[in-house]
Amino acid sequence: MMETMLESHRDEQHPHQAEDFHRKLEQNSKLSGIKKDIEKLYEAVPQLVNVFKIKEKIGEGTFSSVYLATAQLQTGLEEKMALKHLIPTSHPLRIAAELQCLTVAGGQDNVMGVKYCFRKNDHVVIVMPYLEHESFLDILNSLSFEEVREYMFNLFKALRRIHHFGIVHRDVKPSNFLYNRQLKKYALVDFGLAQGTPDTKIELLKTAHSEDQQEDSVHHSVQRSVFGERNFNVYSSTYQENSSTKVKLIKQAKVIDVSSRKLVTKKKIIFTKTVSNGAARKAAGPLNPPCDCYATDRVCSVCLSRPQQVAPRAGTPGFRAPEVLTKCPTQTTAIDMWSAGIIFLSLLSGRYPFFKASDDLTALAQIMTVRGSRETIQAARTFGKSVVCTQVVPTQNLRTLCEKLRGTNSGCKRSQGEVPKGSENDSALPFAVDKPCAPEALGKQIQQRKSLKEGDSALEIKATDMKGWDQVPDEAYDLLDKLLDLNPATRVTAKEALLHPFFKDIRL
Known part of the structure; x- marks a missing residue:
């Protein structure tokens, strides 16, 4: 009892020492656990x-x-x-x-x-x-x-x-x-x-x-x-939800059974609906009432009470291709190329993870905010799926999007959450700017700036410090567009990607 009181008193008197003490205890405990795991493996x-x-x-x-x-x-x-x-x-x-x-x-x-x-x-x-x-x-x-x-x-x-x-x-x-x-x-x-x-x-x-x-x-x-x-997916997401976008996935030629998810964030709310494979209406009765929100812009209580549908062998959230998110039964090597496209998107924009969602339909809605709702709906039809969206979401210009996020268009912003002014489609950008500049890069920019107007947060960046990011060729975004083709049948293959003009001077 006395030892506990003394430790508590020490924590109050020296908070930094107490924090170090607890950190060391945690590290020792972790090391001890790893040591036991190694011993068990030997056994x-x-x-x-x-x-x-x-x-x-x-x-x-x-x-x-x-x-x-x-x-x-x-x-x-x-x-x-x-x-x-x-x-x-x-x-x-x-x-x-x-x-x-x-x-x-x-x-x-x-x-x-x-x-x-x-x-x-x-x-x-x-x-x-x-x-x-x-x-x-x-x-x-x-x-x-x-x-x-x-x-x-x-x-x-x-x-x-x-x-x-x-x-x-x-x-x-x-x-x-x-x-x-x-x-x-x-x-x-x-x-x-x-x-x-x-x-x-x-x-x-x-x-x-x-x-x-x-x-x-x-x-x-x-x-x-x-x-x-x-596991980087526990970090803050890099998208911003469109408050009035509602997505519904429908399996064609089958009786519907709707499940629903609602994702709430600090900024806005997005509703998504997915339709699973079942015959709920046929079996509807007192214990299994039919859904009455099909093709409407609301989610009924029946749908809210149903469990989320999970796609088998779906990979990692944020990297799933549209055909995986929509439970397409025929999936090819094209799903790997989509994932490679998401990696390329992170590299060009400087944001990782670029997408993060708790369920597949929210993930599909996020993709729509970059690739467009009409394009997503049209592509889904090619692999036998029907997607209903209550609002038309325009396609983003990939260069504009990446340059805004990386800060190579109008300079990095020091104040958190501030997005450089740009096109009229800014409100549909699928990200939250929570890490505008890396600390090291920002430090260099501060040291090397020529002038800084009072109250202005934009920093001048010398071309020599841009490491080539001020001269990204159109071929880069053309390849990114082909990788993020919503239709797996026309998505670029690995063999085709290696022959793309973007790599014209790199030997195979």
Whole structure:
């Protein structure tokens, strides 16, 4: 009791010391937990003891944990390895399919390969080369335009490689594309959600899609992280909701069963509706009343009481293609190209994550605010879906949008939430400017400004400090437009992207 009182008194007298003390306790507790995890892994797979010295845990996701380890070579040198421990409940077929993807397609063209695989009972450890890499969010605003061009070129090389083998990655995002900035090395990782095309060369992917659906629903709600990347989707979103936009997804030629989600943020409210596969009206009765808000601009109490529909194997929120969000049954390698387009959008705009939504229909509404409602509705028809939107949302000019966000059009804004003045469509921009400039960039701008009018927050930026961002060619936005094609049938492929004029002077 006395110790508690003394600790409380110390917290009041020295708040900074108390904060450091609690931080150290938390760190020690975390380290202790990691140490126990490493010991458990050695116990579960004892073969590892004589081969690897596990240093630390560098990543933890829904289906696996990743550790950094060293292996003693015959030359006497140590080699760093990444050990991916798959959770025992993972479907055996899914594990085998992931291994086959790594062994067949991996090892070249920026696709991660596999060195060894250890198994003891239901524990499986995949051993891969370790690539030290940067955190995407940490370097986003310091990358030069040329570095971004090289990054995208190497991402397309990896996607061309796996798509050649009929592999749909399904979870393309920055934390699954490792990037060593100094060495200019890249690696596409994590094939845990991969599926095959109808003509896939990965035999095990032909049947892997039939695995337990429970794994998919878990993935939908828990973000996966590989090789120690932080889960950036917990950061503030980079979109602004359109207050009167309401979206409704309708499965054609089927009796409807409407479910609803309402997302409320500090600024505005957006309503979305989705239609699932059911026969609610046929079975309607006292316990199952029919929906009466179909094709209207409101959400009835029946719809509000129904659970949200979740798409299977949907990947990571913010990177899902329109055909995934609308539950299109036929999904191709084009969904990976859409995800690559979202990465490119973040790189050009300097905002990450660019989209963040709690459910698929809100995500679709966010896409509409960039690509336009009419265009989204028209594209949905091509893959058998009907989308109803209560308001016409215009298409954004991608260059204007990215330049406003990056601040290369009219200078960075120091005051938070302030958007540079521009076109009349500003109100429909799908973002909230909560991080106008990186601290390092802003500091340089302050030091190098020639003049600053009193009360004016715009800073002059020297062209020499822009790292090429003041000369982004039209080809960049043309490629971005083709990547974010709402119609998967006409969306640019990885092979076509590599031949785009944007990469005209980069050798394959």
